[in-house]
Amino acid sequence: MLSDRLKAVVNRVDHLGSVSVNDLSEQFGVAVETVRRDLRVLEEAGYLRRTHGGACSLLDNDEVLAFGSRQSENADAKAKMADRAISLVKEGDRIFLDPSSSCWYLARALPDIPLTVMTNSVRIVFDLVQKSNIKVIGIGGRYYEKYGAFLGSITVSNILDFHADICFHSCAGFLPESGAWDSNALNVGVKKAMLRASDTHALLCDTSKVGRGGFMLINELNSIHCRVDEKGIHGALKRTT
Incomplete structure (x- = not known):
């Protein structure tokens, strides 16, 4: 089960589409390294995709055939x-x-x-x-x-x-x-x-x-x-x- 912070991170990323590590660090009051670790966990669990310097949502990706x-x-x-x-x-x-x-x-x-x-x-x-x-x-x-x-x-x-x-x-x-x-x-x-x-x-x-x-x-x-x-x-x- 995800912690409340991890759930909030997923919701933030899905709401904005993409977000930077620094923004998440400031919003949740945790170190940048903690955010990077959180994003790694969430990507491995299939909740988001990490990008250079942040993460992006998996919603609304349109690259596959109907x-x-x-x-x-x-x-x-x-x-x-x-x-x-x-x-x-x-x-x-x-x-x-x-x-x-x-x-x-x-x-x-x-x-x-x-x-x-x-x-x-x-x-x-x-x-x-x-x-x-x-x-x-x-x-x-x-x-x-x-x-x-x-x-x-x-x-x-x-x-x-x-x-x-x-x-x-x-x-x-x-x-x-x-x-x-x-x-x-x-x-x-x-x-x-x-x-x-x-x-x-x-x-x-x-x-x-x-x-x-x-x-x-x-x-x-x-x-x-x-x-x-x-x-x-x-x-x-x-x-x-």
């Missing part, structure tokens, strides 16, 4: 990838699904078995509520119609109140030497929170994304327990039980 556009890209590959990913899911699992189109394909393919699915995607919620054996938990926050999802600091905070067996997440690009990357800081904050709150991580990444980077690193290579594409499953989930 959901409808992503949904139609490589549709056949995503459908095949979802069918392969189903084998990773066991009855009784608690899983996170990020708001990506890849996870939407997986949600639609999930069998109607006892599961708990937690997601910030409105579209995934609408598809899963038709499956009576799946308990659906919608994670709220500030809603963005373009992405069909709740995003931002409130969403990140709500995610960290839960725990999942598996986090399924996608990416804008995958580099074999570093890991999974994305192009939108707002989505990265949500995905990182889901990864922190999960025992094991499965990356949904069709082959068109391999060799491409992005603006921010979502998940380091050694933290991706398995990667799923339209051709198969690479690696294995590290289940605790």
Whole structure:
């Protein structure tokens, strides 16, 4: 849980869009080094992005395609990838699904078995509520119609109140030497929170994304327990039980 000061820092950054270390130091009456440490903690938790001399909000970043556009890209590959990913899911699992189109394909393919699915995607919620054996938990926050999802600091905070067996997440690009990357800081904050709150991580990444980077690193290579594409499953989930 965040301290009152850290919550106030996030609110200040989100309200102004960006703020300097010196301004935060003066406002909260703490040393500059304390502010830098606070910003480091908040960035790692997915609440903001540090900049040279300050921090900026993750809200209203407009660098990623709308959901409808992503949904139609490589549709056949995503459908095949979802069918392969189903084998990773066991009855009784608690899983996170990020708001990506890849996870939407997986949600639609999930069998109607006892599961708990937690997601910030409105579209995934609408598809899963038709499956009576799946308990659906919608994670709220500030809603963005373009992405069909709740995003931002409130969403990140709500995610960290839960725990999942598996986090399924996608990416804008995958580099074999570093890991999974994305192009939108707002989505990265949500995905990182889901990864922190999960025992094991499965990356949904069709082959068109391999060799491409992005603006921010979502998940380091050694933290991706398995990667799923339209051709198969690479690696294995590290289940605790």
